[in-house]
Amino acid sequence: MRDAVVRTLTELAPQHPEMLFLTGDLGFGVVEKFAARFPHQFLNVGVAEQNMSGLAAGLALEGHSVFTYSIGNFPTLRCLEQIRNDICYHDANVKIISVGGGMSYGPVGMSHHATEDLAILRSLPNMTVFSPGDLWEAAEAARYLVKQKGPAYLRLDKSAAKLNPREGEAFIPGKIRTVQEGLDVTLAATGGILGEALRAAEILAGQGIRSRVLSVHTLKPLDTATLITAAKETGGIVSIEEHNVDGGLGGAIAESLMECGVVPRFFSRIGLRNTFSSVVGSQQYLRNVYGLDAEAIARAVSAKLVRAVSSVA
DSSP states (O other): HHHHHHHHHHHHHGGGGTEEESSSSSSHHHHHHHHHOOOOEEEOOOOOOOHHHHHHHHHHHHTEEEEESSTTTTTTTTTHHHHIIIITTTTOOOOESOOOBBBBTGGOOOOGGGOOOOOOOOHSSEEEEESSSSSHHHHHHHHHHHHHOOOOOOOOOOOOOOOOOOOTTTOOOOOOOOEEOOEEEEEOOOSTTHHHHHHHHHHHHHHTTTTEEOOOOOEESSSSHHHHHHHSSSOEEEEEEESTTTTSSSHHHHHHHHHTTOOOOOOOEEESSSOOOOOOOOOHHHHHHHSSSSSHHHHHHHHHHHHHHHHHO
16 A cells, blocks of 8 residues: 555655655655655655654644655654644644554564554644545555645555555545445445455355445545445444454444434444454464454354344344
8 A cells, every 4th residue: 555655646746746755764665756856855854753744733834845755654653742732733735644543563572563643643623534445545645645634644555455546536534435246235445455345255155145345535524424324224333453442443333323313223343352462473364363353254254143033133
């Protein structure tokens, strides 16, 4: 995803001289071309993410469109005070890119994971939150953010669903993307784990269960209308996220539906539950350990459907 985003920013930089790209001494295998072509639009701030965020806010208030870039929770939780007080409070035109969504950096442990970021960032006033599920969504979100003013968070994953846009399909910020139709259950996923949700849907299809799969690439603002339709038309809603279930996608869906007075036939959240990963390994290995892979998702959904049917009977 990061390659797709940096390619997009490199493509658009000549038309947007106000754009600045700040990195916390990371990403050189990816940002080198941008830095070489646009040296006056690039700055390595060093391993100082809090300073990077404060500097970004100041540059934005002077008329620049600033992108900050680092991995895991470093550009978000490490500098939360600067994001809250300097960027969001002043509605500064700063876009925060994290390239370690979820447990992307599994081998280096929980200090490099981003599994609370969605809950925290979406709680900040003026903040827009993107969590794309595939390469096209990532690139299109970046394209939108170049032109859109105000604070935003772009959460990128090392993994990505292997999807291509349909002919004529447009990326609409704040609009959930329906990537598969179905009436038995809705699988609502955010981020690269969308790929696991799609594979889970294939497993469920083998059991005769038709899944509607939603890519919730924008968590704030959240597309309540599509969620209401899913709650009314399908047998239940399951949120899927490589993130703590408290306050993440599942929390956002529940809040929105309850506030609208819409109750799905059943609702379940798949994600981390009140835990940090105490295991090291690849992202896929950690998904297996914590029940976030396709097989575990399919088992959980199937069990929920059985219980839902039994309770009605």
